[in-house]
Structures are given as structure tokens and as C-alpha cells.
Amino acid sequence: MSLITYNPARTRTQGVNSFFDDIFNDKFFKTELPQERAFVPQVDISESESAFDLQFALAGFKKPDINIELNNGVLTVSGERKFEEEKTKKNFHSVETRYGSFKRSFQLPDSIDAEKVDANFEDGILNITIPKDVKKVQKKSIAIK
Structure with missing residues (x-):
């Protein structure tokens, strides 16, 4: 199974605009507190x-x-x-x-x-x-x- 990261900025604009969307997206201004x-x-x-x-x-x-x-x-x-990781040492793809x-x-x-x-x-x-x-x-x- 292949996991694809969803990026809503890609669906809104194409080309040069998507470049600026990626640079100035919400994560650009957000700090991980x-x-x-x-x-x-x-x-x-x-x-x-x-x-x-x-x-x-x-x-x-x-x-x-x-x-x-x-x-x-x-x-x-x-x-x-x-968070209790099982003894089987699973590789988590996502933990929500x-x-x-x-x-x-x-x-x-x-x-x-x-x-x-x-x-x-x-x-x-x-x-x-x-x-x-x-x-x-x-x-x-x-x-x-």
C-alpha cells in the first residue's frame, strides 16, 4: 500500500501559484507549540x-x-x-x-x-x-x- 500526502494547496492552483502556496502555506507561519x-x-x-x-x-x-x-x-x-507501543514493534504509518x-x-x-x-x-x-x-x-x- 502506498500512502500519498494530501496537499490542498495543489488542488487550488497550478504552476507558479502553487510554488508560492507551498512557501506561504499555514505551516509556514505556524510554530509547533x-x-x-x-x-x-x-x-x-x-x-x-x-x-x-x-x-x-x-x-x-x-x-x-x-x-x-x-x-x-x-x-x-x-x-x-x-502511548504503549506493542511488543511486535509495529511500524505506524499514522497515529491520530x-x-x-x-x-x-x-x-x-x-x-x-x-x-x-x-x-x-x-x-x-x-x-x-x-x-x-x-x-x-x-x-x-x-x-x-
Whole structure:
């Protein structure tokens, strides 16, 4: 099997123009920063009347690889997925899966019940449910003077 690198600049222009496209393409101005290669899981956050729900996409992770902390109203989820080359020493043509460590923090409102936070990890999805403390949730109208 032969792998061909896709170059969208070649399909846009021909001849001399393609020469300039190659010189001044996006990679010319882009620097390879560690942040670009960092692993950052996708998170869906929703809210109901009784709780906040966070769903992290953590395919390929195991429970021991994930840490969850709640400290002074800040929820921090961190973990690490290591690239494990098989003993057969395969020659990879492409690796699109992201590897590395991550750390995501979320400032939570004061109206949560920190004692009842629940986390469940199944099929590569980490679900965190943060119940609201109904005693702390109080709406108050303020009159303008």
C-alpha cells in the first residue's frame, strides 16, 4: 500500500501559484507549540433544576488513570494516557489518537452539595453529577432605589 500526502494547496492552483502556496502555506507561519499536541478531552456540561452534569470523552482510559478533585468550589479532572507501543514493534504509518496528560478545572457555583458529588466511568465516558443544594439556591429580587 502506498500512502500519498494530501496537499490542498495543489488542488487550488497550478504552476507558479502553487510554488508560492507551498512557501506561504499555514505551516509556514505556524510554530509547533506543545499546546497544539496536547491531549484535551471533550467535555459536555449540562444543568437541570437539581444538578450539574459533566461528561468527559476519555476513550482508551482506565479508572486508575483518572483523578477527580473538588477543592474550594473548583472541580479538577486530570489524567494521563500513555502511548504503549506493542511488543511486535509495529511500524505506524499514522497515529491520530492523542496521548499525554490533561488537566481541566471548572469553577462551580456556591449552590452545590459537595458531599453528594457522584462520578461514574463506563465505555470511555466519565460522568460527573454535581447536585445542587436547594437550601443555598435562593432567588431574591432587589428593589432599585
